[in-house]
Amino acid sequence: MRKLLKKHLQNEKGLTLIELLVVVVILGIIAAIAIVAIGNILDNSKKDAHIANAKTMVDAARMFVAQNGTDGVNELTMQKLVDDGFLEGVPKSPGKAGDYDTAKSKVSITVDQNTNTKVTYTVTLVSKDTGKAYIKPIEPNDLDRSKVFLKGDQ
Numbered sequence: 001m002r003k004l005l006k007k008h009l010q011n012e013k014g015l016t017l018i019e020l021l022v023v024v025v026i027l028g029i030i031a032a033i034a035i036v037a038i039g040n041i042l043d044n045s046k047k048d049a050h051i052a053n054a055k056t057m058v059d060a061a062r063m064f065v066a067q068n069g070t071d072g073v074n075e076l077t078m079q080k081l082v083d084d085g086f087l088e089g090v091p092k093s094p095g096k097a098g099d100y101d102t103a104k105s106k107v108s109i110t111v112d113q114n115t116n117t118k119v120t121y122t123v124t125l126v127s128k129d130t131g132k133a134y135i136k137p138i139e140p141n142d143l144d145r146s147k148v149f150l151k152g153d154q
Contacts, residue, residue: 049094060086098129
């Protein structure tokens with residue numbers, strides 16, 4: 001029996017066509033799963049960059065209000081924040097999405113009329129190329145990936 005088994009093992013020189021096809025199919029399935037996962041990771045990182053840019057704008061608006069007060073100010077454009085030195089420069093939009101529209105990207109400021117001290121900030125980021133919103137007006141605490149549109153307003 002041992003001689004017979006040894007004889008069969010010596011005659012095997014490579015993989016059969018079926019075995020090779022099974023390996024190729026398995027590798028194809030793994031590659032398809034990996035491509036989708038990598039695509040999701042890239043999209044999530046772009047959304048996170050938009051969120052970080054929006055929060056940076058809100059922080060700059062808070063510094064503006066702390067220094068100048070809210071008298072007569074109900075919104076601050078990205079360009080105003082850059083011009084007044086509260087942002088070092090126009091934040092870069094991630095990927096190939098295009099730059100932000102510095103006139104339409106803004107932080108809206110609302111002061112509570114009852115207490116006259118509570119200030120609410122709402123941020124909007126708009127694409128320069130398409131004029132559509134990456135982030136529609138939203139308070140910074142409510143920002144998450146589901147509120148960011150990579151290809152502009154959906």
